[in-house]
Amino acid sequence: MNIAVCIKQVPDSDKVTIDRETNRLNRTGVPSVINPFDENAIELGLQLKDKYGGKVTVITMGPPQAEQALRDCIAVGADDAYLITDRKFAGADTWATSYTLSLAVQKAGNFDVVLFGKQAIDGDTAQVGPGVAYFMDIPVITYVKEAEKTDKGFKVKRVTEEGYQVWEVDGQAAFTVVKEANTMRLPSLKGKMRAKSATITTWGADDIGVEEEKIGLKGSPTIVRKVFSPPIKTNRETIQNEDPKQSVKELLGKLKERKLI
Amino acid sequence: MEYFLTDEQKMIVELSRKITDELIIPERARLDQEEIFPTEILKKIAEADLYGLYIPEAYGGFGGGVMDFILAVEEFSRGCIGVSVSFAANALGIYPVLAFGTEEQKQKYLPAIAAGTKQAAFGLTEANAGSDAGGVQTTAELKGDYYILNGTKQWITNGGEADTYTVIAMTDKAKGARGASAFIVEKGTEGFTFGKKEDKLGIRASATRELVFQDCKVPKANLLGKEGMGFIVAMKNLDHSRPGIAAQGVGLAQGAMEAAIKYSRERVQFGKPISAFQANQHKIANMATEIEAARCLLYATARTIDAGIKDFSMESAMCKLYATDVANKVANEALQIFGGYGYMREYPVEKMFRDAKILQIYEGTNEIQRNVIALDAIKKSAKQDK
Incomplete structure (x- = not known):
């Protein structure tokens, strides 16, 4: 199975401090890490490779130092890595980023599946995975927890607020992966040694054949009008048991407890 | 302190530290209280390729030496020496095969230990x-x-x-x-x-x-x-493995000191963090100095062995003796800095204090180490007289 995983390097949120004078985030000197949700996508990719054989290719768009995040992926078992970097990409929103990444993914190989974390912890948009799928014109399934191969494509479990859905998809597909899916494995000594000497392919705007007006700040139509937290849905409770009879019993118990029946 | 570790050794430290912070430290209290053998953690250590550090590549190992091995043991010991001894005892169990085994015996037994699929x-x-x-x-x-x-x-x-x-x-x-x-x-x-x-x-x-x-x-x-x-097999094996016990001492002491310093910065008495009091500062100074001295002796010994020096009984005994005495002293002082809280199971120093004692007893009591060192020193003096 030929697997691609798109990742992003983000500041390590555990290590970000607040400047007491200005009340702003201290970003300088903060170490960068693989976006935590992307770790779940990497692990799912590695699990698919363990199960069906093949290769895991990691791709990131970012500044030159994002190379370290790619090497960290090789240390846990990724085979190939591509760094998409160019000053011309600066200021890209999720639309321009999706466009750029989609070209890089298509140039890097013919993949059976393209994986993403469900969102990045710095932007939190959850748009790049579906965006890349749009530009590649392939189906996308978001919030995937489990995936297995079928004769024609994949069968996946997709997490929803109420539980989960099972989807089947034929042919090439993109998935965004949730945290509940797994925990990324630890690197190995052999992996770390390989990561140190691995060649990272670096591509700029000209290498992937972009249309200049679609990248960077120029290609970014997003305007942030307002930032707010959506209202949180509360008082939701799921009763789930192996035996439905037990669930009914618990539900009746709770209703009686609240004197509703 | 700059110890001139190779890139590979830095990777070993980094990897062992990650395992210690993410897997050993969160589990150590439960493993201790319920007396659980750390099978799962050992499996992860094996998956990280750290079981075969000292085993030649021909038998599936990393091909390193004592230095590579003790760096991993030191890090694991910062978290829990119950876990690190379960890891290190494999080396004690299999080194006789490595040093005295026939080619057939090596082929038969070393690869499974290097892969961590079997324990020794x-x-x-x-x-x-x-x-x-x-x-x-x-x-x-x-x-x-x-x-x-x-x-x-x-x-x-x-x-x-x-x-x-x-x-x-x-x-x-x-x-x-x-x-x-x-x-x-x-x-x-x-x-x-x-x-x-x-x-x-x-x-x-x-x-x-x-x-x-x-x-x-x-x-x-x-x-x-x-x-x-x-x-001879037994004595050579113990000479070779004692730096591992010293590494347990250095690691445990480091963990105890770090916990004590952190606590002293947070605990406020008489309107000040207790790290502001000279009584505690001097404790910290002694701990930091003696741990570094123990580490120097340990690393120098490991490198002496890896350099192929034939007789290293004395060096091996010295690093075991010193590092484990330091570990006991540091565990004791660290607990004292914690005061009453240190005596409670809620904080890790209580366990470190209990754990440290074995280091002065196993792989040759520290009294036996002193015998080895003294006899060697006297022998050398007698030789010079001839």
């Missing part, structure tokens, strides 16, 4: 053969193609959990120490059983059991070296 243990100590290791009473009698082993080994680390054991038994009692031989005994061999798991003061995650041999049939091919070499 070393069986020397008996009820009446502790510091006086020459007093081994377990016998091995050659009958046809088998040696028949009879006797009981005591307090064997990884006993019951390990698959491959190197065991010292007497093939000729009349010859005393020169009548001892070393054998590889596999778990599941007829007549080989285990006693109950010991209930210990510390290192409670580690498994300590008796090895019981009752007419146990060990194939002749499992003799290590020659008959009569058992005592």
